[in-house]
Amino acid sequence: MPGSAREPLGTIAVVGDGPTGLVAAIALRRALPRCAVTVIPTPADPAALADWTAALTPRSNAFLRQMGIEEGMLAARAGASLRLGTELAGWTSGQSRAVHPFGAAPPPEIAATSVSAALALADRFALPSDDPASPLSDIDYGLRLNPQAYTRALGALAAHLGVTRSPSGFAAATGDTSGGIAGLRLASGEDVTADLFVDCSGPASLVAQGLPSEPHIDWSRILPVDRLLIPPTTGAPKLTALDRITATPLGWRGEVFGRDGTHALFAASIEVGSPEAWVEAAGFAEAAVIPLAPGRRDRLWQANVICLGDAGVRFEPLHWLNAALVHAQVALLIELLPGRDLHPLERNEFNRRAAAMADRARDFVALHYHAPTRPEGAFQDYAAGLALPDTLRLTIDEFTRRGRLPFFEEDVLPRDAWVFAMASLGIAPGPTARSVTLTPAARTALIRGHEARAAAAVQSALPYRDWLAAYLQSAR
Amino acid sequence: MSGQPLRTILIVGGGTAGWMAAAAIATVMPNIAVELVESDEIGIVGVGEATIPQINLFNASLGISDADMLRETQATYKLGIEFADWLEEGHSYLHPFGAFGVPINGVDFWHFWIRTGGRVPLHEFNANSVAAATGRFAKINPPPPPNSPLAKLFSAFHFDASLYARLLRRVAEARGATRHEGRIVEATRDAENGMLTGVTLADGRVLTADLYLDCSGFRSLLLGETMGVGYRDWSRWLPCDRALAVPTERHEEPILYTRATARAAGWTWRIPLQHRTGNGYVYSSAHVSDDEAAATLLAAVDGKPLAEPRQLRFTAGHREEFWHGNVIALGLAGGFLEPLESTSIHLIQLVISRLLTLMPRSLPATGTVAEFNRQSVKDYEGIRDFLLFHYWANRRGEPFWRERRATLPPDQTLADRIALFRETGRITRENNELFAEASWLAVMLGQGVEPAAYSPLADLVPEQELADIMAMLRDTTAQAVAKLPFQAEFIRGLTGV
Numbered sequence: 001m002p003g004s005a006r007e008p009l010g011t012i013a014v015v016g017d018g019p020t021g022l023v024a025a026i027a028l029r030r031a032l033p034r035c036a037v038t039v040i041p042t043p044a045d046p047a048a049l050a051d052w053t054a055a056l057t058p059r060s061n062a063f064l065r066q067m068g069i070e071e072g073m074l075a076a077r078a079g080a081s082l083r084l085g086t087e088l089a090g091w092t093s094g095q096s097r098a099v100h101p102f103g104a105a106p107p108p109e110i111a112a113t114s115v116s117a118a119l120a121l122a123d124r125f126a127l128p129s130d131d132p133a134s135p136l137s138d139i140d141y142g143l144r145l146n147p148q149a150y151t152r153a154l155g156a157l158a159a160h161l162g163v164t165r166s167p168s169g170f171a172a173a174t175g176d177t178s179g180g181i182a183g184l185r186l187a188s189g190e191d192v193t194a195d196l197f198v199d200c201s202g203p204a205s206l207v208a209q210g211l212p213s214e215p216h217i218d219w220s221r222i223l224p225v226d227r228l229l230i231p232p233t234t235g236a237p238k239l240t241a242l243d244r245i246t247a248t249p250l251g252w253r254g255e256v257f258g259r260d261g262t263h264a265l266f267a268a269s270i271e272v273g274s275p276e277a278w279v280e281a282a283g284f285a286e287a288a289v290i291p292l293a294p295g296r297r298d299r300l301w302q303a304n305v306i307c308l309g310d311a312g313v314r315f316e317p318l319h320w321l322n323a324a325l326v327h328a329q330v331a332l333l334i335e336l337l338p339g340r341d342l343h344p345l346e347r348n349e350f351n352r353r354a355a356a357m358a359d360r361a362r363d364f365v366a367l368h369y370h371a372p373t374r375p376e377g378a379f380q381d382y383a384a385g386l387a388l389p390d391t392l393r394l395t396i397d398e399f400t401r402r403g404r405l406p407f408f409e410e411d412v413l414p415r416d417a418w419v420f421a422m423a424s425l426g427i428a429p430g431p432t433a434r435s436v437t438l439t440p441a442a443r444t445a446l447i448r449g450h451e452a453r454a455a456a457a458v459q460s461a462l463p464y465r466d467w468l469a470a471y472l473q474s475a476r
Numbered sequence: 477m478s479g480q481p482l483r484t485i486l487i488v489g490g491g492t493a494g495w496m497a498a499a500a501i502a503t504v505m506p507n508i509a510v511e512l513v514e515s516d517e518i519g520i521v522g523v524g525e526a527t528i529p530q531i532n533l534f535n536a537s538l539g540i541s542d543a544d545m546l547r548e549t550q551a552t553y554k555l556g557i558e559f560a561d562w563l564e565e566g567h568s569y570l571h572p573f574g575a576f577g578v579p580i581n582g583v584d585f586w587h588f589w590i591r592t593g594g595r596v597p598l599h600e601f602n603a604n605s606v607a608a609a610t611g612r613f614a615k616i617n618p619p620p621p622p623n624s625p626l627a628k629l630f631s632a633f634h635f636d637a638s639l640y641a642r643l644l645r646r647v648a649e650a651r652g653a654t655r656h657e658g659r660i661v662e663a664t665r666d667a668e669n670g671m672l673t674g675v676t677l678a679d680g681r682v683l684t685a686d687l688y689l690d691c692s693g694f695r696s697l698l699l700g701e702t703m704g705v706g707y708r709d710w711s712r713w714l715p716c717d718r719a720l721a722v723p724t725e726r727h728e729e730p731i732l733y734t735r736a737t738a739r740a741a742g743w744t745w746r747i748p749l750q751h752r753t754g755n756g757y758v759y760s761s762a763h764v765s766d767d768e769a770a771a772t773l774l775a776a777v778d779g780k781p782l783a784e785p786r787q788l789r790f791t792a793g794h795r796e797e798f799w800h801g802n803v804i805a806l807g808l809a810g811g812f813l814e815p816l817e818s819t820s821i822h823l824i825q826l827v828i829s830r831l832l833t834l835m836p837r838s839l840p841a842t843g844t845v846a847e848f849n850r851q852s853v854k855d856y857e858g859i860r861d862f863l864l865f866h867y868w869a870n871r872r873g874e875p876f877w878r879e880r881r882a883t884l885p886p887d888q889t890l891a892d893r894i895a896l897f898r899e900t901g902r903i904t905r906e907n908n909e910l911f912a913e914a915s916w917l918a919v920m921l922g923q924g925v926e927p928a929a930y931s932p933l934a935d936l937v938p939e940q941e942l943a944d945i946m947a948m949l950r951d952t953t954a955q956a957v958a959k960l961p962f963q964a965e966f967i968r969g970l971t972g973v
Contacts, residue, residue: 005591006900008932031933066582335582336902339932345896349904397843404833409907437506 006339009035009195013184015170015207016200017041018051019147020309020326022154024198025163027067027330031337038164038192040184046230047290048202050309052147053323054256054263055083055243058102058140059412063327069157071143075475077153079146079260081468084120084139084241086319088424091247091368094375098424099242100319103128103140105419108403109435110447111428114420115139118454120241124461125468135457144243146260166192170201173210180303181210195340197305203293205311211302219294222366224383225251225267225316226294229278229287234261239465245318249377250281254317259468267316272378292316294362300354301347306333313358318365321412325361328412329354356410363392364413364421370396371425396427403429481838483509486685488660488675488698490514492637493807493824494691495644496534500828502651503538505835510648513675513683515659525747525754526554526734526818527632529573534825538647542615543970548643549635550750552730553613553963555604557818559922560737564871569922570733571817572604573630575914577949580937585949586917587934588942590901590927598921600950602914603629603957608732612960625953626960632818634734634747634754656683660692663702671801671839672698686839687802690809694788699795699805706796708811713864713883714792715763715876716742716814720770721756721786724779729964736816737776740764741876743816744776750967753779758814763876792860798852799845804831811856816866819859822910826855858909861890862919869894869923894925901927 009032014025017039029037046052061071074080085101092098101116115138119125129136159165168188176182183193184207199207208214220226238257246253251268266282273281275289296313300306309326336350369383370392388396391408395418398404405418413421422429429435438446461467485501485508487494494512502510535545545551556572563569576598577585589598599605603625607613613631620626649655658677666673674684675698690698699705711717730748737744742759757773764772770785794811798804805811807824830851836844867880868890884891889906896902897920903913937945961969 004929005935006929006932008935031936033936334933337931337933339900339929343896343900345892346900346902348892349896349902352906394847398834401837402833402835407908 006341008032008339009337010340011036011194012038012196012198013192013194014039014198014200015042015184016048016051016202016309016311017151017155017165018044018048018200018202018309019053019151019154019323020048020050021198021200022151022158023067023069023326024200024308024330024333025158026069026154026161027334028198029158029161029163030067031334033162036164037162038166038194039158040166040186040192041169042201042204042206043169045202045204046288047228047292048310049228049292049314049317050322050326051151051202052230053317053320054144054147054258055320056143056145056327057319057321057324057413057417058142059414060143060324060327061141063331064143066331069154072475073153073157074143074145074150075472077156078150079144079258081144081259082125082141082241082471083144083243084116084125084141085243085420087242087244089244089246090375091245091424092371092373092375092426096375096426098426100420100424101139102142103416104138105416105423106450107446108419108429108432109438110443110450111423112447112450113454115454115457118458119461122458122461123240123464124458125241125464126457126461135453136460138453139457144256144258146258147263149260170206173197173207175210175212178303179212181207181305195304196338196342199305199307199311200309201311203310203314205297205307207305208297208302208307208311211305214302215298217295217298219296219315219362221387222362222389223294223315224269224271224369224379224386225318226270226292227268227278228290228292228316229266229268229275229282229284230290231264231284231287234258234263237261239468241464247375247377247380248281249375249379250277251379252318253282254320256320265317267318269379269382272382296355296358299351300329300358301350304342306350312354313361315362315365318368321361321364325357325412328357328410332357353410356408357412359389359391360408360411360413363389363395364418366392367396367421368425371427373426399429400427401430403432403435482686482836483507484685485510485687485689486675486683487512487689487691489691489693489809490641490645490655491691491693491807492641492644492821493809494689495641495648496821496824497689497691497806497828497831498648498653499538499644499651500534500832502648502653504832506652510653511656511683511685512648512653513656513658513660513677516657517659525637525749526557526634526745526815527821528818529630529632530822530825531632534828538644540643540647544643545633545635546750546967546971549633549639550752551633551635552748552750552967553732554632554634554734554818555608555613555630555732556734558733558735559866559919560735561872562736562738562743562866562870563922563924569918570599570605570608571915571918571922572599572602572608573632574602574604574628576917577601577946580942580945581933583931583933584913587901587930588937588946590930591934592942592946596946596950598917601946601953603953604631606953606957607960610957611729611732611962612957613732613963614960614966625949625956634730634749636749637821656681660697663698665702669801670703672702672803687804690803690805691807693808694790694812696795696805696809698803699798699800699809703800703803705800707791708793708796709791710793710860711791713860713885714814714867715760715879716758717789717791718761718766718769719756719758719788719790719814720766720773721754721788722773722777722784723752723754723782724777725782726750726752727779729962732963734818738870738872738877739772739776740874741769744773745815746778752782753777758816760876763874794853794856797845797849798827799848802839804848810852813856813859813863816863817859817911819910823855823859827852854907855910857885858911861885861893862911862915865890865894866919866923869920869925871924894920897927898925899928901930
C-alpha cells in the first residue's frame with residue numbers, strides 16, 4: 001500500500017467575523033491544529049441571516065459539542081436558553097394554532113400529541129433521556145442564543161484555539177489565472193494569501209465576487225419572502241420553551257423568546273403590501289427593511305473558495321434554519337477536508353452534497369405555503385401561487401397518499417421534523433400498510449400507551465422557569 | 477381521486493419472483509386479492525441462489541425464520557463472496573458484508589489503515605472476513621451491543637431457489653393468495669387505452685385483474701411481448717450472454733461464502749448448500765463455444781455432477797420501463813444483470829418493496845409510474861457500474877479480459893469514483909445506493925486499485941495511539957469470532973437435525 005500523507009492545508013483565510021466565520025474557523029482549526037487559520041473582519045451585514053439567527057435546531061447540539069463549543073459555555077456567556085419547538089399561529093386559518101416540536105413523532109398510525117409538544121404545552125421542561133424506555137427519550141431541544149454575545153463567545157474561543165484575527169478588515173479579492181483567488185487585499189493595504197478561502201461575508205459574498213462569474217440559482221419563484229423587517233431593539237424577555245411564527249395577511253412574524261429578550265422579525269414580499277403596511281402588520285414601532293434575494297450559488301465551492309452561510313445560500317428564516325444549514329455544511333467540509341492539493345472530485349462531492357442540503361432546507365420552508373387550507377390574506381395567496389419544486393411535490397404526494405416520506409440524501413431536517421411540519425399544516429398522512437390493518441382496539445391501545453407516556457413525561461418534568469433557573473445556576 | 481380502484485393483482489409466472497411478490501403482497505396488503513398463474517410445464521430458471529443481507533428484511537417482514545430457511549430450502553449462511561483469479565491467475569480476495577474497523581475521530585477507518593501502509597491485512601478488521609476464514613458463525617440473540625465486533629457480522633443465505641419458491645408459495649396461499657394452474661396462450665390489450673385486459677389460458681379460461689405482475693422470466697410475456705416495451709441492451713458493456721448450470725455432490729462442510737472464479741471468457745460460480753453444491757459458468761458466446769464452456773465448468777467443479785449442465789441465454793440490460801400501464805415486471809422479465817454480486821433476488825425484492833410503498837390506490841397513476849421507473853433504472857445502473865468495475869480492473873491476458881479493461885460505463889460516475897479513490901482514498905456513495913463504502917473498498921483494493929493518499933485528518937492521531945487502537949480492533953474481532961460455533965453446529969442447533 002503506497003498511501004502517502006497529503007500535504008495538509010497550511011493556511012486558511014476565513015472572511016467574515018460573524019458566527020458563521022467563527023464557527024468555520026474553530027472547526028477548521030480543531031481539525032487541523034497545525035494550520036494557520038486567519039479570520040478577516042467584514043462589515044456587519046444585517047442581511048447575513050445565518051449570523052443573526054437567534055435560534056438553532058437540535059441537530060446543531062451534537063455539532064457544537066463536537067467542535068468543543070460547549071453548551072455550558074453558551075449558557076454562561078451567550079445568553080443561551082433551551083427550546084422545545086415552535087408554535088405556528090394562523091398558518092391554516094386565521095385562528096389556527098399548532099405546535100411544531102422537536103424530538104420523536106408519535107407512531108404514524110395515530111394522531112397524537114408528541115411527548116415534546118405535551119411538555120411544551122404544559123410549559124415544562126426536562127433534558128432528553130438516553131434510556132429508550134423513558135418517555136423523555138422522545139424529546140429533543142434546540143438552543144436560543146443572543147447573537148452579539150454568541151459572536152463574542154465564539155471570538156474568544158477561536159482566539160484561545162490559536163485562530164488569528166486580522167486587525168485590518170477586508171478590502172478586495174484578486175483573481176488568479178486559473179479561475180481561483182490569488183489573494184486578498186486588506187484595508188491596511190497588506191496582502192493575504194492562503195491555500196483555501198472561506199467566504200462567510202454574508203450575501204455580499206466579498207471573496208466570491210473575485211471569482212469568474214458563477215450562475216446563481218434563483219428561488220424567488222419558490223419562496224415568497226424577499227424583504228425582512230428587523231426592529232432596532234429586542235422586545236421584553238419571556239420564559240417559555242416554545243418560540244412562535246405567526247402568519248399575517250402581509251407576511252409572517254417570527255419571535256424567538258430568549259431570556260435576553262424577544263428577537264422578532266417580519267418577513268414579507270415586495271409583491272404584497274408596502275413598508276408602512278408591513279411595519280403595521282408586524283406590530284413594530286419601527287424597523288429597518290432588508291432585502292433578501294432567495295437562492296444559492298450553483299457551486300458552493302468554486303476553485304479555492306468555499307461559500308458558507310448567506311454568501312452561498314439565502315432563504316427566509318422560517319424555523320430559523322439558516323445557522324443549522326451552516327453547521328451541516330461545515331461538518332461536511334470537515335468530513336471532506338482536502339489537502340493543499342484541492343482535488344476537483346472532492347470539490348464536486350462537497351458541492352453535490354452541500355447543494356442537496358440547501359435544496360432540502362428550501363423545500364422544508366416552501367412546504368409551509370402549501371397547506372391544504374390557508375388563512376385569507378394577499379401574502380398567503382401570492383405564496384400559494386408559487387412553484388412547487390418536484391422534490392417537494394413528491395414528498396407531499398407520497399405523504400398524503402401513502403403516509404410515507406421518501407428518502408432524500410443529506411436532508412438537514414430529520415424525518416420527524418417533516419412529520420411534525422405536515423401535522424402542524426394540517427397535511428394528513430395517507431393510509432399505510434400498518435394503519436390499514438390496525439384494529440380499532442389496537443389503535444386505542446396505541447393511543448392510550450402514547451398518552452400515558454406523554455403524561456409520565458409531563459409529570460416528571462419541572463416548570464420551564466424553574467428548570468431554566470436551576471440549569472443556569474449549574475452553568476455558572 | 478378518479479380512476480379504477482386497485483383491488484386485484486394477477487401475477488403471471490411462479491418461480492422465485494412470482495411467489496416472493498405473492499407472499500409479500502398477501503402479507504402486507506390483505507385488502508388486495510392476489511392471484512398467481514403458473515404452469516408446471518414451464519421450468520424455473522433459478523439463477524439466484526446466493527443473496528445479500530437484505531434478504532433478512534424480506535424474510536422478517538413475512539415472518540419466515542432462519543429455522544424455516546434452513547429446514548426447507550437447504551440453506552447455508554453466506555458472509556461474502558470470494559473473487560478468485562479475478563485480478564490475475566492465483567490471486568484472490570473476499571468481498572465481505574459488513575464494515576472494516578470503526579471510524580476514529582469521525583474519520584473512516586480505512587484512511588488510518590492506508591496511513592499505516594496496510595501492514596496488517598484489512599480483512600483482519602472485518603468480522604465477516606475473519607468468520608468466513610475460520611468457518612465460524614452464529615446469529616447471536618439478543619443482538620450483541622453496538623460496540624461488539626459481532627454487531628457488524630452481517631449474513632445472507634445461499635439457498636435452493638425452487639425450494640424457496642415452494643416455501644413462499646405456502647406462505648402466500650396461507651394468507652389468501654390463489655394459484656391457477658395453466659399455460660397462457662394469449663394476453664390482450666384494450667385497443668383504446670392500451671391497458672392489459674386479461675390473459676387467456678390454454679384451457680380457454682380468461683383471467684383478469686386491475687394490476688398485472690409479469691414474472692414470466694426472460695420471455696417478458698406481458699411487459700415485453702404484449703405491451704411492447706423495448707429493451708435497453710447493455711451487452712456492449714456486459715457481454716456475457718450465456719450460462720451453464722450444474723449441481724454437484726457436496727464433499728465438504730459448506731463454506732460461508734460464494735466463490736466467483738474468473739475463467740477465459742467469463743466466470744464460474746460455486747454456491748455451497750446443505751445437500752449439494754450449485755455451480756455455473758457465465759460466459760460470452762462470442763469468446764468461447766458452448767462445448768468449451770461445458771468442459772471448463774465440468775473440469776472446475778469439485779464434486780460429482782448430479783445432472784447434465786443446463787444452458788441459459790440472456791442479454792444484460794433492462795426494459796426501458798419496468799412499469800407500463802397496468803403491468804409491472806419483476807425479475808428476469810424486467811432485466812438481467814449477471815449474478816456476480818448476487819443481486820438477482822435482491823432486484824426482485826427491490827421491485828416488491830417499491831411497489832408496496834408506491835402502490836397506487838387507483839389506476840392510471842402516471843406520476844407513480846414515472847417515479848417507480850426512475851428509481852428502478854437507478855438500481856440497475858448502480859449495480860451495472862459495480863459489476864463493470866470488477867471486470868475493468870483486471871490484469872488477465874485472454875482477449876475477453878483485455879477487452880474488459882477498455883470498457884467503462886457510458887457515463888462518468890464510475891471513472892470519477894475510481895479516480896477519487898486512487899488519488900485521495902475517498903469513497904462516495906450516492907443516494908443510498910445498494911453497495912456501500914465498505915463494498916467498494918473491498919473490491920477496489922481487491923482488484924488492485926490502490927489509493928495514493930488518505931484523509932489529511934487521519935494524520936492527527938499520534939502513531940502509538942493509532943497502533944494501540946488498531947491492535948485492539950484486530951484482537952477483539954479475532955477473539956469474538958473464536959468464541960462462535962462452526963456453521964454446521966449452529967445450523968444443527970437451529971433446526972434440531
